[in-house]
Amino acid sequence: MKLTLRHALFAAATLVAPMAAQAEFLSIGSCPVGCTAYTWSAGIADVINKNVEGIEVTAEETKGYVANINLLQDGEIEASMATSLSSYEAWAATGPYEGSEPGKILSWMSIAPVGMHIIALEGGPINSVEDLKGKRVGMGQPGGVSMLDANALMGMVAGEDFEAFRVRLGDMIDMLSDGNIDAALWNGSFPLPPVIKLSAQRDVKLIPISDAFYADLNAKYPPYFRLSIPGGTYEDVAGDTPTYGLANGLVISADVSEERVYEMTKAIFESLDDLAGVHPAFGRVSKDTVLNGFGAPLHPGALKYYRQIGVAGIEEFVARTSR
Template identity: 25%
Template sequence: MPSLVVSRRRLLVTGLVAPAAWSLAGCLGDDWSDLADVDLTLATGNPGGVFMRYGEALATVLARRLDGLSARTIATDASVENLRLVAEGGADLGFSLGDTASDASRGNGSFAEPLDVQALTRSYDSFVHLVVRADSRITAVKQLAGRRVGLGALSSGTRVTAERILGRNGLGLDDVSASGQSLQDDTAALEAGDLDAFFFVSGLPNEAVLDLSRRTTIRLVDLSESVDPMAETYGPEYVDGLVPASTYDLPDVVPTVSVKNYLVVSSGMSDDVAYAVCRVIFEAQDAIDRIAPGVPQPNLNAAIFTSPLDLHPGALRYFRERG
């Protein structure tokens, strides 16, 4: 599994670092950025996805700003895998779609029992992409019946959301020829004509979809009719969203389903480390943007809205200080 390792002393060095032993983390000194030796592992997502771009930039900036801290990122299938990694101690932080995180907190869907995870912050919002070639006749979800469709990797949040959208439109997995490939594989398959459509849930822009749009003219299918049925069945994690035409050089703005995102951590993370990470996330956004230009970043005004996940006490302390 690819990884990126960064530290205050050694930036961008590849290697393996065990997740931090939070019970051993020292208290913050007079300088909030001075931490006892701490190694962080960030579970991100698919190459070409915003989770990975933002996660790698965040890991680099954390290592630059926090003395005594090193960080690495690991590529994953994203939400479902990330939540399990954090709960089981395989990662210290992980990115997740809000709908998948909600399932994890309650022991629903992909999770047989509730997972011990908390939110560090709500991050940016993601948007459901249902991508087809520009010359495709597919203009609605119901027209995916009998088609070859990428639903996202099996341990991804995209898979959770895509199956729910199919269901709210009267389709089951038996009604499509479903692919469980990665985002990169799905973009290549659509370009080659081996897929008729694929789903992906991402912040804007998604680099893999953007690269595809530069090689092959694409469209995004309007998903506005799926929003209300999704919200009625699964909850307020699903709201209306719009993908601007300029994002992928589309003919027009595309209505779709939007899903909030969380950065999740174990409840065992020390309050000092959670506080310090939150402070970097919100006070070093210019530095993050220089590494990953245009990547969507958390908004302080929305950061505390992580229901049904509880905010980690260290994060709550930071947000209270900021008022």
């Protein structure tokens, strides 16, 4: 396993003070600073550190969800944000993870769906999905799952007839504001903080996905499901915006102990009101939503807690994911 700076510092600490109590270190992979997943990870890390003894959790800035799965498989982080599609494929060693070791990455906690945002400015050239053809389009950074979703969308819309800018969300929003791109694509949990910031400075619009376009997309990519970004999520967008997305949440290495995962799951669930102050998505997490979208089995520590609090459908979920 590659020795990260965090592991190196921990090893050094054990040599300097062998008699001192040693905290267990755990990293949660997220995305670049400014993205929703980083905000979530930082909030979760803070809650665990305050409520679980003997552990030190950090939110790690990464290139995104695709990179997170690779870091988990390599043992460089212990937990991460991921979509339900990528986490299932990694657990089953199928799709892009074919040939890897199966069973290493387990489900932990569904947080909120990610929704495809097609972000443009009022008065600009983008008024429909079809208008993206031939335009300058922000696609998300390499290593992030949002870029893969953008690739799928633009492949359906324009083939190769567009100019792609593969940069992080914050940079895309700056480029859109400055007129250097015509639209920014991002599949993320709403609200997106950089878009909130942009809407305070410029007149923002979200481009809707028509039923016909979604039907064609879903026929080619079945994991996507229909959803809407509610009106009022962003200051300038009063009405609901029909789009599509994926389930989104926490996954964790099978190597983390059952008791430790149980303690962390309990701490998170008992702090959802506090976490809702960090990001509104936590206000929608409940016993009824915590399994949403997952196809890989639960970590035994999470399963123990969910059984204890009586999560509806838990035994059916266990039966379905144990096959």
